[in-house]
Amino acid sequence: MRAYLNGQFLPLSEARISPLDRGFLYADGAYEVIPVYSRFPFRIDEHLRRFQDSLEGIRLANPHTNAEWRAIILRLIAETEFDDQQVYIQVTRGADSKRDQCFPTGVAPTIFLFSASLTGPSAAQRESGVAVITAPDIRWSRCDLKTVSLLPNVLTRQLSADVGVSETIMLRDGLLTEGSATNVFAVKNGVIITPPKDHRILPGITYDVVLELAAKHQAAHEIRPVTEQELRSADELWLTSSTKEVLAIATLDGQPVGSGARAGKPGPVTRQMAAWFRAYKEDVMRHGDV
């Protein structure tokens, strides 16, 4: 697998970072994951804009212009063997010669990228939906920043792995926030409902695509806080992320989502949204959106 580290393209197995890197010592850095379809990066400008916001949020100067980022990303994609990829980008506050919490002066940031094969959910998961559980949201108050301080997400995701399900959805103060690495949408009486992009959730790029598709196709939708009770009584639920796209939730804490004959099966609004997303993505695969 190919990587990029501080100005050099190289095999991932040859990339080396100092143990004094502040990413390693303090999780002092930000990241992005950009999906690539048929070698076209998906929504690259939006990912780079969110990256800029994350870097500003942790007071780390962006080391590259968007044109420079684009050149690095496109070359990495070209050098990677897969047509469908996930480009990982990380910038940390670099490696100082000592361990000190204060920002170092005169230390170059560490810039690291690699690209892997894009492996989404299986065909069976896409067709039948996935099981998820809920847990309290134990993260900090700036969940809108995509930082590498992911230990709370890791611990939360592991709760679902421990019981053999696909994701953990988090609740804070009686409200739905998001999944450990996904945004969450509910449907009640045909209306799509999702929490607003505030400090409590990551402003998902896929979340934006889904809301754009809802608006374009005039599907009723509301962006507002979603209570735990609304989550548990939703007719349909789905997850979104760059790697999962639009993925139906079949069961929540062991209970089938929805009621009647369709309980526990992906509902009509979810299926429709997944189809709109697929059509949009196929367009990008033919022409790119760069």
Ligand code: PDD
């Ligand atoms: N995760 N919420 C969280 C906490 C996330 O980590 C992610 C993405 C999302 C969805 O955002 P997007 O649609 O832009 O991928 C929501 C990425 C894929 C990851 O960490 O691997």
